[in-house]
Amino acid sequence: MLRFITRRTFGAVVTLVIIAAVTFFLFFAVPADPARLACGKVCPPELLEQARHNLGLDQPLFAQFVSWLSGIFVGRDYEGLGHCSAPCLGYSFVNKAPVLGTILDRLPLTISLTIGAAVIFFIFGVATGIIAALRQGKALDKIASVSSLIGASVQIYFVGTLALYFLVYQNHILRQPKYVPFTENPLSWAAGLLLPWIVLALIFTANYTRMTRSTMVEQLGEDYVRTARAKGMSARSVVMRFALRGTLTPIVTILGIDLGALIGGAIITETTFGLQGVGQLSIRAVTSSDLPMLMATVLVAAGAIVVFNIIVDIMYAFIDPRVRLS
Amino acid sequence: MSTPFLSVRDLTVDFHTEDGVVHAVNGLSFDVEKGTTLGIVGESGSGKSVTNLTVLGLHNPENTTISGEIRLDGDELIGASRSSMEKLRGNKVAMIFQDPLTSLSPYHTIGKQIGEVYRKHKGASRAEARDRAIEMLTRVGIPQPKTRVDDYPHQFSGGMRQRAMIAMALVCDPDLLIADEPTTALDVTVQAQILDLLKNLQDEMGTSIILITHDLGVVANTAHDVLVMYAGRAVERGTVKEVLHEPRHPYTWGLLGSMPRLSSAVDVPLLPVRGTPPSLLNVPPGCPFHPRCDYVKLAGPELCRSERPELSPHRGHGDACYLTLAQKREIHK
Ligand SMILES: Nc1ncnc2c1ncn2[C@@H]1O[C@H](COP(=O)(O)OP(=O)(O)O)[C@@H](O)[C@H]1O
Ligand SMILES: [Mg+2]
Numbered sequence: 316m317l318r319f320i321t322r323r324t325f326g327a328v329v330t331l332v333i334i335a336a337v338t339f340f341l342f343f344a345v346p347a348d349p350a351r352l353a354c355g356k357v358c359p360p361e362l363l364e365q366a367r368h369n370l371g372l373d374q375p376l377f378a379q380f381v382s383w384l385s386g387i388f389v390g391r392d393y394e395g396l397g398h399c400s401a402p403c404l405g406y407s408f409v410n411k412a413p414v415l416g417t418i419l420d421r422l423p424l425t426i427s428l429t430i431g432a433a434v435i436f437f438i439f440g441v442a443t444g445i446i447a448a449l450r451q452g453k454a455l456d457k458i459a460s461v462s463s464l465i466g467a468s469v470q471i472y473f474v475g476t477l478a479l480y481f482l483v484y485q486n487h488i489l490r491q492p493k494y495v496p497f498t499e500n501p502l503s504w505a506a507g508l509l510l511p512w513i514v515l516a517l518i519f520t521a522n523y524t525r526m527t528r529s530t531m532v533e534q535l536g537e538d539y540v541r542t543a544r545a546k547g548m549s550a551r552s553v554v555m556r557f558a559l560r561g562t563l564t565p566i567v568t569i570l571g572i573d574l575g576a577l578i579g580g581a582i583i584t585e586t587t588f589g590l591q592g593v594g595q596l597s598i599r600a601v602t603s604s605d606l607p608m609l610m611a612t613v614l615v616a617a618g619a620i621v622v623f624n625i626i627v628d629i630m631y632a633f634i635d636p637r638v639r640l641s
Numbered sequence: 642m643s644t645p646f647l648s649v650r651d652l653t654v655d656f657h658t659e660d661g662v663v664h665a666v667n668g669l670s671f672d673v674e675k676g677t678t679l680g681i682v683g684e685s686g687s688g689k690s691v692t693n694l695t696v697l698g699l700h701n702p703e704n705t706t707i708s709g710e711i712r713l714d715g716d717e718l719i720g721a722s723r724s725s726m727e728k729l730r731g732n733k734v735a736m737i738f739q740d741p742l743t744s745l746s747p748y749h750t751i752g753k754q755i756g757e758v759y760r761k762h763k764g765a766s767r768a769e770a771r772d773r774a775i776e777m778l779t780r781v782g783i784p785q786p787k788t789r790v791d792d793y794p795h796q797f798s799g800g801m802r803q804r805a806m807i808a809m810a811l812v813c814d815p816d817l818l819i820a821d822e823p824t825t826a827l828d829v830t831v832q833a834q835i836l837d838l839l840k841n842l843q844d845e846m847g848t849s850i851i852l853i854t855h856d857l858g859v860v861a862n863t864a865h866d867v868l869v870m871y872a873g874r875a876v877e878r879g880t881v882k883e884v885l886h887e888p889r890h891p892y893t894w895g896l897l898g899s900m901p902r903l904s905s906a907v908d909v910p911l912l913p914v915r916g917t918p919p920s921l922l923n924v925p926p927g928c929p930f931h932p933r934c935d936y937v938k939l940a941g942p943e944l945c946r947s948e949r950p951e952l953s954p955h956r957g958h959g960d961a962c963y964l965t966l967a968q969k970r971e972i973h974k
Contacts, residue, residue, distance in 0.1 A: 537743065538738060538740060538743040538744040539743060539744055539745055539746040539747065541699065541738070541744070542736075542738060542744045542745065542746070543746065544699055544730070545697055545699060545730055545731065545735070545736045545738075546730060546731030546735065546757075546758045546761075546809065546810075547727050547728065547729070547730035547731035547732055547758065547761055547762060548727075548731075548757070548761065549727060550723075557746055557748070560746075560748040561747075561748070634748070635747065635748065636747065636748065636793045636795075637747055637793070637795050640793065640795075640796070
């Protein structure tokens with residue numbers, strides 16, 4: 316098991332370095348001059364040269380990438396700007412500070428938003444999916460399949476805006492989304508994120524219901540489930556202890572993909588609800604041509620996807636001994 | 642004659658499907674005596690599995706209509722409560738299936754799968770159940786049972802898996818064991834071992850066995866009585882000796898013909914069963930076998946095509962065919 320995790324982690328690091336390289340060369344091919352930004356509006360040529368040198372922009376592109384990459388592991392000194400300790404993801408000319416601090420400030424919001432919603436839609440989705448599978452063709456089954464179609468065809472900003480309008484501005488049922496750190500006050504943390512959680516759950520739950528239902532129906536027809544019934548296991552234990560195991564495997568895979576996509580694509584959710592997370596940060600980085608910041612946010616998004624992939628693989632191994640022991 | 646341990650009378654099982662009603666079992670009757678083995682043979686799709694799943698009440702009641710009688714040790718099973726059926730399964734009546742790989746849970750250890758039956762029915766503790774699982778693995782001939790008990794099915798070979806399956810089925814000392822093609826998925830040498838194992842366990846514990854197979858060789862070696870099924874009905878019934886050595890139904894002749902090993906031994910002419918089994922959505926009227934039968938003319942086409950023959954005589958060696966006994970003897974020999 317440990318070897319399995321080590322191997323996957325090593326693969327993930329390699330993936331991330333490749334992603335970093337691609338984004339690095341892509342962004343630095345963009346005709347924006349970070350040195351000019353760093354130097355300020357009125358910038359005499361000597362100062363511009365100085366800024367360029369300080370930021371290492373006078374180096375060849377490849378050397379720049381190497382120093383950027385090594386900065387992540389050992390930190391980096393920016394002449395005239397100070398030290399950026401490891402892991403140094405770069406220096407923001409706009410904020411005049413290493414990018415990592417800003418990102419770490421914003422990340423808890425994005426993670427709370429995503430994980431909170433995921434817990435809700437995973438539990439509800441799987442639970443309703445099981446019920447639908449056990450009541451094939453009945454009302455709940457039909458409601459689930461219709462609502463999953465609706466869920467699949469609406470967008471976060473559409474539902475989110477409607478929800479904001481009706482639930483917050485018109486009727487004051489919920490409060491305006493707002494982030495309070497969990498460590499500060501868990502209740503306000505949950506209350507502040509409740510609306511986006513509900514909206515995300517509305518959109519995602521039905522998909523989990525549908526997937527759980529169809530996989531569960533399949534599993535209930537499997538030979539080993541029949542064996543469980545043939546040896547006198549109660550209906551409840553047949554479903555919860557036998558069929559559910561096989562059902563969860565594909566569902567967990569999708570959950571990993573969704574989580575990665577939600578963190579990576581936090582832009583839409585955060586914009587809809589006016590929350591200042593990593594997604595908003597990346598938008599600001601784009602509009603202010605803050606390339607190091609933009610790169611770092613891209614890397615965080617990619618990192619989220621990779622990390623959730625590993626978590627999925629580990630969960631897979633937990634659920635299915637055939638994966639664990641092969 | 643004492644009352645048989647299992648007695649099935651006029652069993653009918655219909656599945657309501659999108660395509661129509663599948664008449665999977667149609668007026669089937671048979672008995673299993675205590676401590677004996679009944680072999681049920683027939684081509685694939687003749688209703689063997691459906692019949693036996695019905696004994697355990699494993700069909701989905703939503704789309705299945707069942708009528709008739711299934712008496713086990715005097716108790717009626719059709720319409721019995723869910724909890725009484727749950728108490729019966731794995732305890733008084735156990736079942737083993739064709740493919741031990743797909744029939745065992747890939748998510749639980751062998752020991753756990755065996756032990757949980759014991760815990761469920763005998764109220765044993767975890768530790769007792771584990772000891773019992775090891776004991777059962779020893780009994781079915783798994784080497785190093787103390788370590789193998791913690792293995793998962795995919796770590797076992799095919800033959801070992803079927804042994805584990807048998808251990809699981811016998812863990813509560815059932816009175817009746819239903820083995821649904823237990824050796825079909827295994828290679829020939831392992832087949833023989835598994836059948837020997839079943840036989841030995843039966844001698845030891847006095848279990849009644851229903852052995853479903855489409856291999857008459859298997860029946861010849863292990864069963865006491867035989868039931869030949871066709872299109873959800875019994876077409877011939879008798880002791881192994883009667884049915885295999887003096888077969889009376891044209892379908893049985895066909896089956897024996899398609900069994901070279903046995904046919905040479907008992908010297909029946911080679912008569913492969915031509916044609917295909919009927920659709921159970923639309924079973925032909927009269928004798929269901931008549932479209933494939935070579936003797937319709939001899940037996941009387943009118944009768945064969947319109948009236949369903951009953952199994953006769955009522956006890957002992959019986960078959961469902963309009964040919965006279967003399968004709969049957971004449972043809973077969
Ligand atoms: N749950 C079901 N729904 C509809 N048809 C079924 C079902 N189970 C079995 N059948 C049909 O009943 C017939 C008999 O099947 P089965 O008893 O499995 O045959 P076999 O003699 O090979 O064991 C087959 O035609 C099969 O398609
Ligand atoms: Mg079968």
